[in-house]
Amino acid sequence: MKTLVVLVLLSLAVVCLTSDVSEPAGDNPAQEGLFVEKVQASEVVRQKRATGQLSMSQLESLREVCELNLGCEDMMDTHGIIAAYTAYYGPIPYDY
Structure with missing residues (x-):
């Protein structure tokens, strides 16, 4: 059994030693798409949210700011957090 393993190896x-390795790694078309620039990778991986949607943590941080102002908190209960925050504090500081 050991002899068979040694012969296979x-x-x-x-x-491996007799195979054609004269082709440089940079010219190999199979290797072409393996690595991409960091900027290009982040564009591919970045998830786009639908317009007008904030994450739960962003909404919670707006809620915490708005709860400190009684008028903003009342408006938040009736008109929503985005309308209340915009009315009292201006544009929302997140890209959405």
């Missing part, structure tokens, strides 16, 4: 080594 030796034959694998012979195949």
